Amino acid sequence: MTIIQMEILLKVVETGNFTKAGEELGLSQSAVSHAISNLESELGFALIRRNRTGVSMTPNGKEIIAYMRTMLNILEQMKQKAADIQGMQTGTIRVGSFPSVSIKWMPFILKKFHHEYPSIQVEIREGGYEQIEEWISGGFVDLGFLPFTTKKLPFDMSLLQKDRLVLLLPVHHALSQIKIPNLEQIAKEPFIMPKKGCDVQIRKMFKEKKLKPNVLLEIGDDHAIVAMVQAGLGVSILPEMTLPNAIENIHATYIGEETYRTIGIAASTFATLSPAAQKFLDLTETWIKGQAQ
Known part of the structure; x- marks a missing residue:
């Protein structure tokens, strides 16, 4: 063998x-x-x-x-440890990412990482939350970006940043005249529910208020949800990081209840990370902290 x-x-x-x-x-x-x-x-x-x-x-x-x-x-x-001992910084890191992290964070993290460690190769695998969990568990990736949940996961996780949930309204919707709409008002509107993402958190928000959203559609793609709202089919709630920098024909606003998803970076265990993966973890944490200042 x-x-x-x-x-x-x-x-x-x-x-x-x-x-x-x-x-x-x-x-x-x-x-x-x-x-x-x-x-x-x-x-x-x-x-x-x-x-x-x-x-x-x-x-x-x-x-x-x-x-x-x-x-x-x-x-x-x-191999990486041997290179580290010799003062060389080489190796390959496999990182799992989901779309909003790939768009909003990864270009800047990779640019800085490649500048500081040009001999370390980074492989990015993009997927959904469940896929990334499976990749970490199966050893297909060294590190993976994931939203923090109350579900117990067999991983080590470093929490990086809170991503506030945002209400999306058609541009001339009646609720756009209200500075901070509340869940009671939102529950009365046709609602476009995200799938396999922040939907668990959104449903929990309504449930805690003993409300039931008027779900018109359940859509998995964030861009499709934005398009549905633009067309006036209903309202929706998405994490702020998933939204493009400018959206036409949509009024985006915060809701009365400050609600966030918390994004972290996880590994099966941080104790056995390769030297290259540890460098990526450290740089990512430092970069995120710098953005928050």
Whole structure:
């Protein structure tokens, strides 16, 4: 069993495709297939299933790949530590991010990070909150940006910044004449509910006031929600960071109840972060603090 065989297997699982895995690793499809076959022969059982839609892990493969991922992560940490001892700053960091962080924070964080650590490569994987949780748990990313929730997660998390929730109204809506609308007023309006994001927090806000929002639509894409409000179909509530700098035909205002989502950066454990990942964490925390001043 070789390191390259394990790296090939992980890439096949990540991409779900032999050809894509080969392209990313600079190998032919036959070389990828040959490496997987040799690995399966050595272990004595199948690791992946091949089907028309791609590949999937066998139950035995799921157990084994966790050990392989741990071994490769430790190897990467060892390489980075050795480079650190020699005064070199190298390595690769994998970071999970969701869209509003990718747009509002990541360009500035990456620019500063690449300036200070030009030899450290950063790989960004963008997804939803649940995907990022799975990536952290499975070792697919070293660090991941996530909103803090009351749900107990098996991660270490550093809280970074509060992101206030904002009420979006069609530009000539009656509530736009009220300086700070309250939830009782909002609950009477057709409401466009975000999905798989801050919807849990929004529903909790209404529930605490013993109110039920008049949900007209449930939409997963923030840009689509903005478009629905612009068209006059209803009102909505979104985190401030998700909004573009300028929005036409929308009146955005805070609501009477100051409510926030808190964004943090998480890892399975901060204690075993690689030197490169620790540098990214430290720089991110410092940059966020600088923005707040």
